Amino acid sequence: AQTVTQSQPEMSVQEAETVTLSCTYDTSESDYYLFWYKQPPSRQMILVIRQEAYKQQNATENRFSVNFQKAAKSFSLKISDSQLGDAAMYFCAYRSAYVRWDGGSQGNLIFGKGTKLSVKP
């Protein structure tokens, strides 16, 4: 079974600086997707960025980028020029690329326990 581990329960960053959130995962599959979701106090889970395992190029979305190391099964999130609005819980998630209906993967996301990010003004 796949697992996702976020080893940093809490992180803090100064406004305008850069912070990196760590995520490691365990899987025997070769094709899969990795995600970072943001959950502000409103509870709404918001997709931040997505990485396809078969793509070597790291995904980027404006100030957000990932460092995807497939061999090391590592998927860290870098937030540049941190803003007060970035303060939230961040969850790393894994999803199999191939969804099957024979008792195998059903396409649900497997989440880490999250990292609470604080941004200091």
Place this chain on the structure above:
Amino acid sequence: GAGVSQSPSNKVTEKGKDVELRCDPISGHTALYWYRQSLGQGLEFLIYFQGNSAPDKSGLPSDRFSAERTGGSVSTLTIQRTQQEDSAVYLCASSRGASSGANVLTFGAGSRLTVL
């Protein structure tokens, strides 16, 4: 609708009572998921529906939990004889389909359940 809608936003109930939580997915999304988020924990998969296929109930923690999805759209999660350990935020998500892992899940704002 424009997004995934969940109701109620907050529910306080007494131990032993039954509760129903509702999820209205994005129009056209055939896959629907329920997750539970306990305090300080990640999201725990509960159940999911894909079109008219039998749901995957493998994540339901006990037989007190059940869910249905009517007409391939709205879903209701029912918890019978609630216990204090059921207190959590229950999140619903939908996606275009589960045929590909590329389909992104869109989440609702969740229903916070407090069992006294």
